[in-house]
Amino acid sequence: xxxxxxxxxxxxxxxxxxxxxxxxxxxxxxxxxxxxxxxxxxxxxxxxxxxxx
Numbered sequence: 868x869x870x871x872x873x874x875x876x877x878x879x880x881x882x883x884x885x886x887x888x889x890x891x892x893x894x895x896x897x898x899x900x901x902x903x904x905x906x907x908x909x910x911x912x913x914x915x916x917x918x919x920x
Contacts, residue, residue, distance in 0.1 A: 873885060873888060873889060873892060876888045876891060876892060
């Protein structure tokens with residue numbers, strides 16, 4: 868499992884308060900695996916492996 872420093876997550880989400888960003892670190896790994904990366908979708912379309920949405 869990859870780990871990111873909470874301050875990096877805070878900046879990426881644009882949160883001023885570190886506690887607000889901390890809420891998003893509690894997402895389960897099962898939920899995270901179910902999310903399709905937009906970048907992966909773009910690459911699949913460019914390689915002809917998937918339909919454009």
